[in-house]
Amino acid sequence: MAKNFSIKHQPGFTAIAATCFVVLYLPIIVLVIYAFNAASSTSEWGGFSLKWFQSAWQNTQVVDATLRSFQIGSIAAVLSTIFATMAALATTRTAPYPGLTFKYAAINQPLMVPEIVTGVALLIFFSRIKIFTGYSGIGYLVAAHTAFCIPFAYLPIRARLENMDLTLERAAADLYATPWKTFRRITLPLLWPGILAGLMLAFVISLDDVVITEFVKSGGQDTLPTYMLGQIRRGITPEINAISTAFLLLSVAIVTLFFFVSRKRD
Amino acid sequence: MATAEEVAKAAERRDVRDRWLLSAPALLVIFLAATGPLLIVLVYSFLTPGSYGDVKWQFSPEAWIAVFLERDIFDDTLSIAAAHVTIFLRSIKLAVVTTIATLALGFPTAYFMATRSEKTRDLWLFLITIPFWTNLLIRTFAVLQIIRNEGIINTILLKLGIISAPIQILYTDTAILIGMAYVYLPLMVLPIYASMEKLDFRLVEAGYDLYATRFQVLRRIIFPMVKPGVIAGSILVFIPALGAYVTPSVLGGGKNMMLSNLIELQFGQGRNWPLGSALSIAVMIIVMVALLAYVRNAGKSGVRHG
Numbered sequence: 001m002a003k004n005f006s007i008k009h010q011p012g013f014t015a016i017a018a019t020c021f022v023v024l025y026l027p028i029i030v031l032v033i034y035a036f037n038a039a040s041s042t043s044e045w046g047g048f049s050l051k052w053f054q055s056a057w058q059n060t061q062v063v064d065a066t067l068r069s070f071q072i073g074s075i076a077a078v079l080s081t082i083f084a085t086m087a088a089l090a091t092t093r094t095a096p097y098p099g100l101t102f103k104y105a106a107i108n109q110p111l112m113v114p115e116i117v118t119g120v121a122l123l124i125f126f127s128r129i130k131i132f133t134g135y136s137g138i139g140y141l142v143a144a145h146t147a148f149c150i151p152f153a154y155l156p157i158r159a160r161l162e163n164m165d166l167t168l169e170r171a172a173a174d175l176y177a178t179p180w181k182t183f184r185r186i187t188l189p190l191l192w193p194g195i196l197a198g199l200m201l202a203f204v205i206s207l208d209d210v211v212i213t214e215f216v217k218s219g220g221q222d223t224l225p226t227y228m229l230g231q232i233r234r235g236i237t238p239e240i241n242a243i244s245t246a247f248l249l250l251s252v253a254i255v256t257l258f259f260f261v262s263r264k265r266d
Numbered sequence: 267m268a269t270a271e272e273v274a275k276a277a278e279r280r281d282v283r284d285r286w287l288l289s290a291p292a293l294l295v296i297f298l299a300a301t302g303p304l305l306i307v308l309v310y311s312f313l314t315p316g317s318y319g320d321v322k323w324q325f326s327p328e329a330w331i332a333v334f335l336e337r338d339i340f341d342d343t344l345s346i347a348a349a350h351v352t353i354f355l356r357s358i359k360l361a362v363v364t365t366i367a368t369l370a371l372g373f374p375t376a377y378f379m380a381t382r383s384e385k386t387r388d389l390w391l392f393l394i395t396i397p398f399w400t401n402l403l404i405r406t407f408a409v410l411q412i413i414r415n416e417g418i419i420n421t422i423l424l425k426l427g428i429i430s431a432p433i434q435i436l437y438t439d440t441a442i443l444i445g446m447a448y449v450y451l452p453l454m455v456l457p458i459y460a461s462m463e464k465l466d467f468r469l470v471e472a473g474y475d476l477y478a479t480r481f482q483v484l485r486r487i488i489f490p491m492v493k494p495g496v497i498a499g500s501i502l503v504f505i506p507a508l509g510a511y512v513t514p515s516v517l518g519g520g521k522n523m524m525l526s527n528l529i530e531l532q533f534g535q536g537r538n539w540p541l542g543s544a545l546s547i548a549v550m551i552i553v554m555v556a557l558l559a560y561v562r563n564a565g566k567s568g569v570r571h572g
Contacts, residue, residue, distance in 0.1 A: 007471050010377060010480060011480060013377050013378055016374035020375040023448070027408035027448070028405070030408065031404070031407070086291060087291075089288055090285040090288035091289065094285070097285070106293050106296055106297070109301055114549055115509060116529055116546070118304075121303035143299045146295055146299070147296050147299035148299075211511045228407075232407055244401075248400060252400070259395065
């Protein structure tokens with residue numbers, strides 16, 4: 001047998017893995033580099049410049065879309081995290097009871113359906129409601145985003161609850177704490193990293209969504225991704241690279257934070 | 267006086283009530299803004315199209331007939347709707363090939379990650395997670411920049427003199443395939459990694475002790491043990507790939523339609539909402555068949571290895 005025989009080695013696997021990581025990052029790196037390109041052409045390099053960031057910053061459409069994305073994302077993230085936390089408390093640390101499987105299936109339902117199908121379903125549903133109520137604000141977008149963020153917020157919260165030790169809660173109950181007091185003083189502080197992780201995931205998921213927003217939005221309700229989709233269809237400008245880069249940095253920042261929060265063990 | 271049994275029963279009833287109250291908001295929102303509208307789509311697929319979009323409330327099976335058949339405008343005879351069949355087959359083919367491509371690349375990657383030391387594993391996981399949570403549209407746009415005629419691939423090949431004219435990749439099926447494999451790769455790696463991480467390498471060692479070759483160990487020991495992860499990853503890639511909207515519309519350029527583009531067309535210019543609804547339900551049926559196959563397979567392998 002060979003000298004350095006390692007049972008974990010499989011020929012070629014490391015090379016494929018290396019290729020994967022390079023391929024995953026290469027297009028993103030090229031995109032970021034070209035965001036700092038001074039030339040107006042997106043294929044030639046004309047020196048380092050921040051002018052496309054500046055031009056995006058001064059573009060009111062971009063600013064409006066960004067603010068709308070944040071507005072929808074933060075409301076949807078907070079609502080879906082609250083609902084997901086409540087649902088997680090009702091579906092974990094308990095013996096199976098009638099309806100538990102139904103709840104799991106219902107909560108995960110938005111994950112099972114291709115986005116395009118949810119998109120047209122909401123288009124039909126909300127267009128009916130618009131006729132009845134006359135309301136055409138961003139409430140529809142908030143409702144849709146809240147619904148598809150719930151399963152994502154639910155995941156880390158449930159994971160945290162399942163790993164949680166029940167001893168402290170029992171001790172609190174033994175010391176005559178009311179259920180609410182036990183929840184507020186014991187369960188909630190222990191659950192907090194999970195809730196925070198769920199909140200961040202929900203926010204990123206809402207910021208990411210293109211398809212459902214594209215079908216649900218009324219005129220003049222572009223979010224940053226739907227605005228970008230429209231621009232990309234019209235042709236590539238360096239400004240789009242700059243917007244993408246700024247967006248990318250934000251996502252990376254949130255994911256990094258998420259990674260540390262959800263990894264934290266007590 | 268209530269007996270202990272009665273007290274316990276009352277407490278249990280209260281528990282059940284509390285659990286339903288706690289899950290009510292989540293269930294309500296999901297029913298109102300996800301599940302319920304799907305039922306409306308089902309109803310719409312059996313109605314008559316209105317003149318300016320929307321529907322007339324009149325039962326009609328036409329939309330379902332139109333999914334696969336075409337009615338001749340002169341003599342009303344039915345023939346196979348070639349365009350629709352082509353789009354269905356293309357979407358299924360692209361989704362299957364994307365799944366296979368991500369599996370071929372993702373399996374070794376997950377294996378590599380899982381065989382690192384405990385400390386560095388977190389770093390690799392982090393590196394695969396970043397693209398996963400980066401906006402899908404931005405990643406698709408990044409691919410577009412790479413593969414277009416003036417993109418980095420063509421520029422390098424031209425400068426090296428390997429080709430004399432840029433290769434047209436953008437706006438072809440290949441472009442959609444590259445884009446989908448790129449954006450969905452993390453979805454394949456993560457579940458395989460999750461099951462690979464728990465892999466017991468003593469079994470691999472036992473395999474080698476019994477004179478198994480590397481390939482035999484891979485096929486007969488490692489693969490069966492991580493099969494649930496492989497199936498989960500395949501499902502996670504196949505479902506969004508089948509209904510993909512962003513990648514085909516950015517990289518396919520409208521010429522190479524997939525199911526999502528066909529559905530969008532019926533709600534936009536086509537103004538045939540019942541047909542769009544029937545097509546959406548057809549996509550759902552394919553997804554459900556795939557999920558059912560997954561559940562049955564996962565159940566079987568659970569028995570075998572559990």
